[in-house]
Amino acid sequence: MTLLLPPTEYHARRDRLQALMATRGLDALLLTTDSDIRHVTGFLTRFWESPTRPWFIVVPASGNPVAVIPSIGAHLMGQGWIADIRTWSSPDYEDDGVSLLAAALAETVPPGGAIAAPDHDGTHLRMPLADWARLQALLPDRRFAGDGGTMRIARMVKSEAEIALIRQSCAIAGRAFARVSEIAAEGVPLETVFRRFQALCLEEGADWVPYVAGASAPGGYGDVISPATDVPLARGDVLMLDTGLIRQGYFCDFDRNYSVGQPSAEVARGHATLVEATQAAFDAARPGATAADLFHVMARIVGETDAGRLGHGLGMQLTEPPSLIPADQTVLEPGMVLTLEPAVTLGPGRILVHEENIVIRETGPEWLSPPAPLEIPVI
Amino acid sequence: MTLLLPPTEYHARRDRLQALMATRGLDALLLTTDSDIRHVTGFLTRFWESPTRPWFIVVPASGNPVAVIPSIGAHLMGQGWIADIRTWSSPDYEDDGVSLLAAALAETVPPGGAIAAPDHDGTHLRMPLADWARLQALLPDRRFAGDGGTMRIARMVKSEAEIALIRQSCAIAGRAFARVSEIAAEGVPLETVFRRFQALCLEEGADWVPYVAGASAPGGYGDVISPATDVPLARGDVLMLDTGLIRQGYFCDFDRNYSVGQPSAEVARGHATLVEATQAAFDAARPGATAADLFHVMARIVGETDAGRLGHGLGMQLTEPPSLIPADQTVLEPGMVLTLEPAVTLGPGRILVHEENIVIRETGPEWLSPPAPLEIPVI
Numbered sequence: 128m129t130l131l132l133p134p135t136e137y138h139a140r141r142d143r144l145q146a147l148m149a150t151r152g153l154d155a156l157l158l159t160t161d162s163d164i165r166h167v168t169g170f171l172t173r174f175w176e177s178p179t180r181p182w183f184i185v186v187p188a189s190g191n192p193v194a195v196i197p198s199i200g201a202h203l204m205g206q207g208w209i210a211d212i213r214t215w216s217s218p219d220y221e222d223d224g225v226s227l228l229a230a231a232l233a234e235t236v237p238p239g240g241a242i243a244a245p246d247h248d249g250t251h252l253r254m255p256l257a258d259w260a261r262l263q264a265l266l267p268d269r270r271f272a273g274d275g276g277t278m279r280i281a282r283m284v285k286s287e288a289e290i291a292l293i294r295q296s297c298a299i300a301g302r303a304f305a306r307v308s309e310i311a312a313e314g315v316p317l318e319t320v321f322r323r324f325q326a327l328c329l330e331e332g333a334d335w336v337p338y339v340a341g342a343s344a345p346g347g348y349g350d351v352i353s354p355a356t357d358v359p360l361a362r363g364d365v366l367m368l369d370t371g372l373i374r375q376g377y378f379c380d381f382d383r384n385y386s387v388g389q390p391s392a393e394v395a396r397g398h399a400t401l402v403e404a405t406q407a408a409f410d411a412a413r414p415g416a417t418a419a420d421l422f423h424v425m426a427r428i429v430g431e432t433d434a435g436r437l438g439h440g441l442g443m444q445l446t447e448p449p450s451l452i453p454a455d456q457t458v459l460e461p462g463m464v465l466t467l468e469p470a471v472t473l474g475p476g477r478i479l480v481h482e483e484n485i486v487i488r489e490t491g492p493e494w495l496s497p498p499a500p501l502e503i504p505v506i
Numbered sequence: 507m508t509l510l511l512p513p514t515e516y517h518a519r520r521d522r523l524q525a526l527m528a529t530r531g532l533d534a535l536l537l538t539t540d541s542d543i544r545h546v547t548g549f550l551t552r553f554w555e556s557p558t559r560p561w562f563i564v565v566p567a568s569g570n571p572v573a574v575i576p577s578i579g580a581h582l583m584g585q586g587w588i589a590d591i592r593t594w595s596s597p598d599y600e601d602d603g604v605s606l607l608a609a610a611l612a613e614t615v616p617p618g619g620a621i622a623a624p625d626h627d628g629t630h631l632r633m634p635l636a637d638w639a640r641l642q643a644l645l646p647d648r649r650f651a652g653d654g655g656t657m658r659i660a661r662m663v664k665s666e667a668e669i670a671l672i673r674q675s676c677a678i679a680g681r682a683f684a685r686v687s688e689i690a691a692e693g694v695p696l697e698t699v700f701r702r703f704q705a706l707c708l709e710e711g712a713d714w715v716p717y718v719a720g721a722s723a724p725g726g727y728g729d730v731i732s733p734a735t736d737v738p739l740a741r742g743d744v745l746m747l748d749t750g751l752i753r754q755g756y757f758c759d760f761d762r763n764y765s766v767g768q769p770s771a772e773v774a775r776g777h778a779t780l781v782e783a784t785q786a787a788f789d790a791a792r793p794g795a796t797a798a799d800l801f802h803v804m805a806r807i808v809g810e811t812d813a814g815r816l817g818h819g820l821g822m823q824l825t826e827p828p829s830l831i832p833a834d835q836t837v838l839e840p841g842m843v844l845t846l847e848p849a850v851t852l853g854p855g856r857i858l859v860h861e862e863n864i865v866i867r868e869t870g871p872e873w874l875s876p877p878a879p880l881e882i883p884v885i
Binding site: 199 | 550551552553555556557558559576577578579581582595596597598599600602623624625626627628629630631632633634635636637652697700701702704705708709711712713714715716717718719728729730731732733734750814815818823824825829831833834855
């Protein structure tokens with residue numbers, strides 16, 4: 128179960144990483160987060176919810192990765208393709224895997240060589256800062272460096288297997304969204320709608336539902352990251368539900384808007400504008416276009432907003448590179464999976480946000496989420 | 507909605523942090539993670555699921571905290587008690603909040619002063635390593651230091667309001683566990699049981715269900731962190747479900763075991779041993795005892811296992827300090843919330859794990875989870 132994809136998938140990922148490392152002069156990659164470790168190993172667990180224990184994967188310049196992990200994970204990691212699994216009983220306040228990791232790195236990286244960790248936007252090092260300092264002190268004759276975007280580049284283009292998994296998650300959310308009128312109506316508190324919507328996602332096949340956000344407010348909402356209140360839906364509200372659910376370790380990330388009762392002309396027009404902007408970005412989403420190009424296509428239609436970006440990559444994480452912002456010059460390639468997420472401002476504190484998921488193909492884009500109609504659905 | 511607890515709660519937390527900072531000579535705390543930021547601000551969102559944007563809170567030696575956050579969070583943060591909210595449009599590849607944060611720190615911390623970030627076990631810095639280096643370069647005449655356990659100590663003892671919220675989450679999970687026979691039976695695939703169990707948790711009042719793990723295997727299971735397989739439950743299996751669900755931002759974390767059909771004598775004895783060990787630790791869980799004491803009380807009854815620890819703290823995170831391990835000499839105090847989590851090994855690859863949640867009071871412990879009976883329930 129831990130290895131959802133065939134071993135050839137992981138061998139190809141190893142080879143790709145090592146090719147990128149070679150061009151950057153990196154002797155080892157040190158990975159510490161769920162999605163980076165899963166990219167290399169296939170290790171899938173919800174145990175990342177516990178912050179206590181650190182987990183380490185070392186990808187050498189050649190040969191197979193080494194797992195340096197708490198013993199509680201040995202049984203599960205042992206079901207995958209990684210053969211070299213080194214464990215300690217964690218938590219250990221004296222030495223929580225640091226000397227074991229240093230030994231693995233010392234075997235892998237020659238003196239003077241470079242140990243690289245992802246250090247760019249959207250990343251963090253998932254180990255205590257004090258242990259990071261201790262690790263560097265144990266290896267004074269190795270260099271610690273950033274990964275030069277190695278993981279970003281390696282993960283941004285998805286394999287066919289990954290695209291199929293994201294498509295599956297999108298289809299599950301699409302079926303759940305199609306049933307929202309079963310669970311939401313005037314008078315139902317928003318927090319009840321959130322709960323029932325998550326239950327719909329599970330019923331339709333989600334393994335779990337890490338992300339639901341949204342709002343319901345008259346003629347548009349104030350933000351898209353708030354938890355639900357206990358305020359009942361009221362006639363004239365726009366209800367928005369945004370979900371990142373997971374099936375077999377891969378996310379979807381898209382939303383739907385609903386009008387509680389007949390929409391105002393302003394809301395109807397706002398929704399249609401969002402769908403048009405999404406369609407325009409879809410039409411532009413061809414290999415060779417940039418992430419910035421898609422931003423500008425949408426921004427020309429929807430105007431200024433506070434959202435910061437109008438879409439992003441998607442995969443093992445709810446949001447991944449690239450970002451659809453003016454500064455992101457990432458050139459779109461076949462296999463990239465993106466969200467298109469335009470927003471319109473209808474008035475002070477009243478926005479509408481729409482989101483769809485697509486994959487870039489040689490011949491152009493394909494929808495992964497079932498695209499929403501121009502007319503906002505009425506509940 | 508963002509501020510679930512009254513402002514006095516957050517004022518008391520600020521005062522407590524500043525008292526701890528004073529004894530350690532710290533001029534500012536820099537916080538970057540969901541639970542640390544929420545401890546200070548009350549800012550509750552599921553948006554942490556997106557790794558793209560960094561979030562910063564600066565707690566000065568005196569006066570009120572400053573929020574340095576992406577503009578997408580301004581509306582929600584503005585509903586809480588924090589008055590000084592500084593925003594930028596994130597992601598920004600040139601400067602993702604770093605110079606804004608440096609300016610806030612420069613105002614707060616005199617030259618030569620110490621800026622502290624949590625650096626101990628169970629913590630990490632949630633910002634890109636490259637930005638962390640950039641921040642330090644912008645403030646060459648300030649010292650960057652660990653927090654000397656400030657956040658650990660401040661968060662380990664819960665307020666009455668927090669205890670009430672954890673009790674509420676435990677009650678929800680208790681009601682869901684009591685209904686497992688409605689959703690699990692011989693022949694039902696484990697992944698279906700997982701999905702339906704999460705729906706039960708939502709139906710009983712969970713806001714979301716960040717953590718479900720478990721297993722179903724003949725006479726005991728191999729580990730407690732695996733995702734579900736599609737293997738149907740079979741007579742003779744022990745089904746274990748472990749959940750960390752959230753209501754209003756606070757976790758429960760406990761599990762239940764079920765026998766599919768009548769249990770073997772070995773399984774029945776194993777379950778009774780776990781409940782006895784939990785009861786013994788409960789009886790010992792008085793102010794003045796240590797985390798290590800509780801470990802030893804349980805280890806004497808259950809013997810050696812690979813789990814690494816036999817319980818831990820609980821609150822805004824699924825697992826928090828202290829750890830019930832021999833090395834943890836934390837003295838129990840009224841208001842600490844703990845899980846008791848003994849494991850027994852029945853044979854190679856066959857363990858049973860049991861878990862309950864308690865709170866330490868002046869007069870002794872109280873159950874937060876409804877304690878399981880000696881006899882393993884049969885489904």
